Amino acid sequence: MKSFSKIPLYFIAAVLLIVSGYPFVYMISTALKTQSEFFEQPFALFTSFNLENFTNVFKLGLTGYFFNSVLVTVIAVGAVVIIGALASYPLSRMKFRFNRVLFLLFISGMMLPIHATLIPIFKLSESMGIYDTLFALIGPYIAFSLPISIFILTQFMREIPKSLEEAAKMDGCTHLGIFRHVIMPMLKPALMAVIIYNAIHLWNEFVFALVLISSPESMTLPLGLQAFRGDFAVNVPGLMAALTLASLPILIVYLFSQEKVVKGLTGGAVKG
Amino acid sequence: MQQADARLSTVLEEARSKSKKKKWRNALTILLFVSPALIVYAMYVIYPILATLNYSFYDWNGSSVGTYIGLQNYVQLFSDSIFWTALRNNTWITLTSVFVQIPLGLIMALMLFAPIKGIRLMSSVYFFPFLMSTVAIGLLWIYMFDPINGSINQLINLLGFENVAWLSGENTAIIAVLFVIVWQFAPFYMILFRAAIVGIPEELYEAADIDGANPWHKFSRITLPLLMPTIVSSSILAIVGSLKAFDIFYVMTGGGPNHATELMGTYMFKQAFVNFNMGYASAIAFVMFFIALIVTILIQALDFYRQKKGVFSE
Known part of the structure; x- marks a missing residue:
């Protein structure tokens, strides 16, 4: 029963x-x-x-898209981690007049529809002469990853006991010293969450790539896949091979460290 | 005595200038820490929003100098039936997210605590869709919905129904894409709910067991009320996310057929980068921003009200 x-x-x-x-x-x-x-x-x-479809996909330039995606993701995530952590330090641990305003300004970026910035960013990248290069993507990718990163990092930094900082101050540590030797080492789980969250989102990012990139040499994976669709109009197995290969890296990372990926992806949403 | 006073005042003066100096140093430190983020953010987020607002007052093709036309873009926008279709479709996404996606996510999370075998497999596989890029998901589902070779129609045939040309029908296309959105994002809410369910103290269920509560009572009297904060925050995420929707529609239908699945995002993109009506597109973009702003303020106000009420009831 x-x-x-x-x-x-x-x-x-x-x-x-x-x-x-x-x-x-x-x-x-x-x-x-x-x-x-x-x-x-x-x-x-x-x-x-x-396995023929897979080798064909490589011949059609998947390796290039792949490499571009890796490059953009690594640079942008690296920069976000540094810039975001630096900004989070005074926002979470120092008292000053515009603290709250500045924090809200950064955080509110999470609500922002990307479309509200597309045309000016497109014009900006044209006038800077970086339109249709990977450099065009890095600025917007950093800027739009900052809100969630600052949100996660400030939450963690607030938890670090003030006493550790005071002890370091007694020893004559500057703020930069405290940041590097006291805060950063304790931030590892939060940094992990920030890295995973942003890496997956930027790896899959589509809108900015669509607007700022036009030639195949500079395309990232999502854009390249979209282009494959034209090449593979009736070749469904070929397209499926491309989709499989493009999805594989994240699926592999996920299978090896499920807990970390899940934590990272929900890091901003699951409040302690 | 006077000497002592003078000495005291110099000491005070020194201390004051020292603390002033310290204050300045502090301000400089703060600035150094925040400025890299602030510069990038100002350049790629704040400036573009203001520029979008400015562009929206112009008739402008993106390259030559535009003509100032005041609010005309907005006047045109509010009588543009495609824009209203887009707004309606964005609303459909919001409703589907809140009333289908979130309940489904909750059911999936509850399944992970069900007294059955295979939980590990379930928790891994259920999460897969959320990891794939939206473009890949869109392309995959285009073929799943294919009128002839698609798996969905295969299933429908098995059940004894006629083939449906999902993505090319004006009424069916939106259903198909909404289905895919639910498929992609329900796992995200599953994870949120799972984390929340883990946090519910076991004693509550034990106490309920002693009182002879049945599973439904345990769910409706313990689980659901304690998950309320998660349901609220999930709804906020879903509403905000719905306003931003773009990728999946762009890939699967491109807003078609005949604008039936147009979103504010896809319509703005077309006006800006296909038709080069940059002024008009900026007006759409700014309306998107404005709606997001209003929603954010409403959510904040509700939250504030809720907290205030909480204080009163304590």
């Missing part, structure tokens, strides 16, 4: 599992088919194991 009552639970669990997981299974299994196999049996799962 007891196990009988669990049947509805297993049913719901299975339905959710299929709805969440099936598209991925379909994507990978289709990527492994040849085109004619796909048209004969579009729904058969894992009937063939053909």
